[in-house]
Amino acid sequence: MSTSELRLPDKWSLIHAAIGGGICFIVMFIVSDLAQGVMERILIYFGVIGVIVFQEQFALARIIILFGAVYLPSGFFGGLYTGYKVEEGLKTILAAPGVIGFSILTILTYFLGQFDPSSPDFAYRLILPLLGNIIGSYLGGYAMNWPSEEEETEEVGKLTLDVKK
Amino acid sequence: MKNEYLEVEFPRYWFAFTWKPGNETSGRGYSAFFAPTDRYVVMLLRIYDEVATRRFIEANNLTDAFSVAAYEADRMYNWSLQSNANATFLYSENGTVTVASREAIYTKFAIRDGFKQDEAFYNLTCIFMSWIDKQQLFEIAFWGKEDDWTQTHSVFETMLGSIKI
Numbered sequence: 477m478s479t480s481e482l483r484l485p486d487k488w489s490l491i492h493a494a495i496g497g498g499i500c501f502i503v504m505f506i507v508s509d510l511a512q513g514v515m516e517r518i519l520i521y522f523g524v525i526g527v528i529v530f531q532e533q534f535a536l537a538r539i540i541i542l543f544g545a546v547y548l549p550s551g552f553f554g555g556l557y558t559g560y561k562v563e564e565g566l567k568t569i570l571a572a573p574g575v576i577g578f579s580i581l582t583i584l585t586y587f588l589g590q591f592d593p594s595s596p597d598f599a600y601r602l603i604l605p606l607l608g609n610i611i612g613s614y615l616g617g618y619a620m621n622w623p624s625e626e627e628e629t630e631e632v633g634k635l636t637l638d639v640k641k
Numbered sequence: 642m643k644n645e646y647l648e649v650e651f652p653r654y655w656f657a658f659t660w661k662p663g664n665e666t667s668g669r670g671y672s673a674f675f676a677p678t679d680r681y682v683v684m685l686l687r688i689y690d691e692v693a694t695r696r697f698i699e700a701n702n703l704t705d706a707f708s709v710a711a712y713e714a715d716r717m718y719n720w721s722l723q724s725n726a727n728a729t730f731l732y733s734e735n736g737t738v739t740v741a742s743r744e745a746i747y748t749k750f751a752i753r754d755g756f757k758q759d760e761a762f763y764n765l766t767c768i769f770m771s772w773i774d775k776q777q778l779f780e781i782a783f784w785g786k787e788d789d790w791t792q793t794h795s796v797f798e799t800m801l802g803s804i805k806i
Contacts, residue, residue, distance in 0.1 A: 520678050521653035529642050529673075531658065 492561035493569050494567045500554030500609055501633020504546055504581055511545045535597040543608045550577060551612020559620030570617035574609030646671040646688055650803035652796060653679065658792030665730025681758070682785025682793050684800065694778040709771040709778065710748040717767055717784065724789055729753040738770060740781065741806045746770040756786055766790040778806070
């Protein structure tokens, strides 16, 4: 872990992280309904729409599918932008797009009256999207900065060989 | 589908969901909705607890299971009048049927031009069943577009035969 990555982010890094959060939210907002519609069409196509009667189990299955189909990719896109614009302090700054995207969606959900803490799957609906956004964001951010990370590793390897000689 | 309220077999390609209306003061109920995705026909099951049964019967000046079925038929006809003021109620038959080892009262009727779809009117066919057991009211409704109703009637009968309460 390099000390440069633990530095507090500067103003522009925070602005790019916020834009990344906005991208994360927009992707999530667009893809969320689409993914649920596609999921429903698939169930109808395979003649198994009846499974939705098992509401608790289906809610959990749905949120896991959305984790992979919506929350990870949306975090990934937010992270891609942030990783492209910001090169330093990635370990700290890359959490921001996921958290910001998730927060905007949660606030919007609250004002739309769809925020139901009494729902049996509420914990899943809170934790999995947040986790998906943050993990996706790191994946996107480091995907953008992969070559520089690789170079650093190679340099460390060379240094070790020199010491042995 | 099997839970604390009932057990019923239904085709897995039918859309299905359940909900529990009511609260401690108004009494609790349990409702299950079943419908195929490619036809306009609906099966509805409703179970009221003692409090909800009493309130429902008192609020609508009902006396027994037959009056409940007649009330639901009237409600259905009034609903179809909203889409077509010229809809005609066509009485078919009343009788008894055994459901889950209990004797239920049923009323079967049709509503000519009672359903509007794509600017065209279609006939509705409906059957309402009800019985009261241990001060609990049970209702089953099966209604839909005449052709769809006729084509799915055998599925309804199979479902009816599989109900265990």
